[in-house]
Structures are given as C-alpha cells and as structure tokens.
Amino acid sequence: xxxxxxxxxxxxxxxxxxxxxxxxxxxxxxxxxxxxxxxxxxxxxxxxxxxxxxxxxxxxxxxxxxxxxxxxxxxxxxxxxxxxxxxxxxxxxxxxxxxxxxxxxxxxxxxxxxxxxxxxxxxxxxxxxxxxxxxxxxxxxxxxxxxxxxxxxxxxxxxxx
Numbered sequence: 001x002x003x004x005x006x007x008x009x010x011x012x013x014x015x016x017x018x019x020x021x022x023x024x025x026x027x028x029x030x031x032x033x034x035x036x037x038x039x040x041x042x043x044x045x046x047x048x049x050x051x052x053x054x055x056x057x058x059x060x061x062x063x064x065x066x067x068x069x070x071x072x073x074x075x076x077x078x079x080x081x082x083x084x085x086x087x088x089x090x091x092x093x094x095x096x097x098x099x100x101x102x103x104x105x106x107x108x109x110x111x112x113x114x115x116x117x118x119x120x121x122x123x124x125x126x127x128x129x130x131x132x133x134x135x136x137x138x139x140x141x142x143x144x145x146x147x148x149x150x151x152x153x154x155x156x157x158x159x160x161x
Contacts, residue, residue, distance in 0.1 A: 040155035043074055048084070049092065049148045053141040058095045058102020062139040065094075068132030069156035076128045076138065077153045083121035084147035087113045092148060097137040105138075110146060131157075 045066050053060040068074045081092055089112040095102045108124065115121045132138060132154075142148055 037160055039158045039160050040075070041069075041158065043069065043154040043156045044152065045154075046149060046151040047140070049140055049142040049150060050145060052143065052145040054143055055141070056093070056104060058097065058104070058139070058141075060141065062095065062097075062102075062141050063150075064097075065138045065140055065150055066132065066152045066154050067138075068134045068136045069158075070134050072157040072159065073134050073136070074132045075155045075157060076130045076132060077155060078125055078127055080123070080125045080151040080153075081108060081110075082123045082149045082151070083110070083113065083115075084149055085121060086115045087111070087122055087146045087148075088144055090143040090146055092150070093141045093143070095139045095141070096132075097139050098133075102139070110142075110148070 043066065047063050047065050049063050051061040053062070065079075066074060066076065079094075087110055090110045092108045092110060093104060094106045094108075096105050108126075110122055113119065113122050138152065140150055
C-alpha cells in the first residue's frame with residue numbers, strides 16, 4: 001500500500017520493510033524490480049487448425065491461440081503441435097499480432113505421416129519462454145488442410161498488492 005508522507009511516497013517492500021521514494025516521479029513504484037513477487041495465473045488454450053492458408057503475411061484464415069493478459073501480459077511456456085489424423089506434408093506458421101499488424105515468428109514443417117495402429121501421427125512440443133505484451137495475440141495458420149491441434153501453455157503475469 002502506498003502512503004504519501006512528508007518524506008515522500010512510502011510503501012512496504014516484499015518482506016515488510018518500510019521504504020520511501022523521494023523522487024517526484026511515480027514510475028519507479030510500478031516498475032518491476034529483481035526479486036519483486038510475481039503472481040502467475042495459468043492460461044492454457046487448445047485450438048484446432050483446419051483451413052488451408054498459404055499466405056505468409058498473416059492474411060487469410062488465422063486462428064487465435066492466446067492473447068496477452070491486460071497490464072503485464074502473458075508468458076508463453078510451451079507450444080504443443082499434434083496432428084489429429086494422417087497428415088500431408090506442409091507447414092504450421094505462427095504470427096505475432098500487434099493491433100492490426102502481423103509478423104511471422106516461426107514455421108514448423110509438418111511431415112507426411114500415415115497414421116496406423118503402429119504409427120502415431122505427428123507431435124512436437126516446443127519450450128518457448130516468450131512474453132506476450134498486453135493485448136498482443138499469437139495466431140497460427142496451416143499451409144494445407146491438415147487437422148492440427150495447437151495447445152499453448154501460458155502464464156498470465158500480475159503483481160500482488
């Protein structure tokens with residue numbers, strides 16, 4: 001909790017010590033510091049990609065995978081790509097959407113696989129560690145009409161009061 005005193009703005013740090021800001025700017029109060037407590041809230045999504053889109057610029061059919069949480073954003077931990085059936089050779093493309101701008105960030109080649117009782121279909125899990133700013137979106141496309149499930153494991157970031 002912040003209090004204004006004759007010495008400046010005071011607050012309690014993470015271990016309960018009284019601290020005072022003497023600066024005229026409040027920006028230091030809200031800037032995360034090393035060692036500051038962070039609260040993570042699970043944000044896991046699963047999306048089925050199925051409509052072909054050969055565009056490399058984010059136009060055409062895209063699928064929203066996850067959106068950065070308000071204020072502090074979302075930390076993406078892993079992305080798992082799993083074919084739902086036999087697959088034809090193609091690509092899954094990932095784009096970062098900021099407002100109305102799309103930027104391609106990665107392409108994953110999907111091999112042709114004939115699913116049988118002895119052969120499972122394509123699966124890949126990527127450790128990411130990428131932070132989506134608030135309201136940014138991670139979107140994906142599939143180059144051809146393969147049915148692909150993309151699961152994103154994220155953590156929404158906040159700071160306890």
